[in-house]
Amino acid sequence: MNSDPIGVFDSGIGGLTVLKEIFRVLQQESTVYLGDTARVPYGIRSAETVVRYSFENTEFLVAKGIKLLVIACNTVSAVSLDAIKERLSMPVIGVIEPGARAAVKATKNNRIGVIGTEATINSGAYARVIQQIDGALDVFGLPCPLFVPLVEEGLTDDEITVMVAKKYLRQVRDKGIDTLVLGCTHYPLLKSVIGKVMGDTVTLIDSAIETVKEIRETLLRDSAECNALREPSRLFYVTDSPDRFKSVGERFLGQKIKTIEKIDIGL
Amino acid sequence: MNSDPIGVFDSGIGGLTVLKEIFRVLQQESTVYLGDTARVPYGIRSAETVVRYSFENTEFLVAKGIKLLVIACNTVSAVSLDAIKERLSMPVIGVIEPGARAAVKATKNNRIGVIGTEATINSGAYARVIQQIDGALDVFGLPCPLFVPLVEEGLTDDEITVMVAKKYLRQVRDKGIDTLVLGCTHYPLLKSVIGKVMGDTVTLIDSAIETVKEIRETLLRDSAECNALREPSRLFYVTDSPDRFKSVGERFLGQKIKTIEKIDIGL
Known part of the structure; x- marks a missing residue:
């Protein structure tokens, strides 16, 4: 039992899809985003x-007394997860490994597609993690x-x-994949469009959901979940400026953001 | 006669539409972008x-021995042009005033539309400059x-x-404008699509072309143009990283970029 907050950072607002899932599944946990x-x-x-940048963000959150760090950003998870893990003694969870593992479990024909930003796809991070688990799997990355x-x-x-979506996704559909990883924290909001375009035979892997499963397992394993009854x-x-974050972010979270503080970092 | 280079900065690659126009109209001028x-x-x-950021960029270009500074970025022109002018003794030319002046000249029904990024439109800079010239003009801004x-x-x-374009531009078309300012340095590449959607009765104002007219007039007025016969x-x-700048930038410029140097600024 540990009532310290979970720290979550992203380059912007995309990580709010992960935060929303934390709110849904781990309702008693305090958070710092x-x-x-x-x-x-x-x-x-x-x-x-x-x-x-990711080191600077990590330092800020660690100083807030967090018990676990979530890197809710595919780019940082691809590039800098190991370096951050080395620096910290607390658990550090990125968004790539949970999505990759879920895709390996889901595929039946051993053909997996991954969509994301140019940086994420060009990093090859998903393909690397997936093929470390099972080298016989074919992985097709596509930037969108x-x-x-x-x-x-x-x-x-x-x-x-x-x-x-039709223009982009044709390229992975033609590969005969049966599993598609939404490898960007913005994409859960496009799940319905992507699902329609890909059809019923393709399983969509939502990294936000998979990441929060892993956060939950890690807290339970370490007996670090929060059971406090307070809010x-x-x-x-x-x-x-918090203005744009607030208006777009509330759409991501599906709820109001009461207070946001602007801080200076890395100046 | 002055063979020092013209300095041009932008937050990214958009300013290359202005640079391309400099290459076309002022072929003898050396440039630093x-x-x-x-x-x-x-x-x-x-x-x-x-x-x-704009002060740091200005300092870098001034140290390169430029004779004139072009702020090929609507956001900086809207927010920071006056502050930069105060700091420098050389001519400083932004992209907003030339476009605004051309729109005032072009309109016959006194209704002008301006499209740009959220920051440019929300700054109200085009409306301010246009109405300083003629307070009777109606200006309709629209972020795209x-x-x-x-x-x-x-x-x-x-x-x-x-x-x-149809989705966005309906909102300015419905205002009955006869002149539309392309208030973003990326938009000249969309001139053909925007022209089709707006129709023949609406004059499009290309800020890049208007800005380079003003650069030319300023150099001539100060007898500072370059007549050297050398390349x-x-x-x-x-x-x-220069990779993405090179590939996307060559599309903007319509020619190869031979060498690009990565520098550190504001760290």
Whole structure:
């Protein structure tokens, strides 16, 4: 039993899909979320820059007294997870391994597709983790750069998004995959469009859901879950103006964000 | 006669549409371009942050011995042009005033539309400049956040982009405007799609073309144009990995970028 908060960071708002799932599954846990909105998007930066940013974010959250760190960002999980694990004694959970493991379990024809940002796909991180588990699996990565701006524009259920999805996803459908990993924290909001385009025969893997399963197992294993009956605290920090984070973020979370504090990091 | 280079900076690659127009109209001029790709996009940052970044970029270019500074970025032009002008003794040219002046000249029914990023439109900078020239003009601003990612994805002539353009532009068309300012340096690449959607009766104002007219007039006025017969030098600097800048940038420029140097700024 440990009532310290869970720390979650992302380069921006995408990680809120993971946070939303924490709220749903681990209702008693307090959380501290950091969105590095002054330096978003990480996906177009060099590995060296992403590692530096992620260390700074980690330090901020550790100073908040967290018991477990969630890297709710595919780019950072791909590039910098091991380096962060080495630095910390607490559990550190990224979003790639849980999604990769779930995909390996789900596939029946041994053909897995992974969609994400250019940085995530070009890093090859999902393919590496999946093939470490089972070298006989075929993995097809596909960057879908327009999905993030479409989600942030609120077009999660628009004909335009369906057309973009058809244009992109044809390339993984043609590979005969039976499992598709949504390898970007924004994509759970497109699950219905992606599901329609891919059809019933393809299983979609939602990294947010898989990541929170792993957080839960880790807390139970360490007897570190929070059973306190008080209201959990839910803190939000951003590194640039909170206005946009609040309006777009509330759509991601499906609930109001009461207070957000702007902090300076890495200046 | 002055053979020092013209300095141009943008938060990323959008400013290359202005640079391309400089290459076309001012063929003898040497140039130094800085794309602050480590900190792009500026459009979602606070004014305070944008001003700080723009000072750092300015310092870098001034140290390169430029004779004139072009701020090829609507966000910086909206937020930080006056502050930069105060600091420098050389001419400083932004992209907003030239476009605004051309729109005032072009309109016959006194109704002008302006499209751009959320930051540019929310700053109200175009409306302010246009109404300073003629307070009787009506200005209708409209943010079009998906246009930049669509251009960067290379979909400048795609049915998806036509649908997005129709969805957005209906809102300015319904205002009965006869002039539309392309208030973002990416938008000249969408001129053909936007022109089709708006129809023949609406004049499109290309900020890149108007800005370079003003650069030319300023150089002529100051007798600072370059008449040297040698090949002009064309230098490119970026603040993060040059790979993506090169591939997307060559599409913007319509020509090869031979060498790009990565520099560190504001660390």
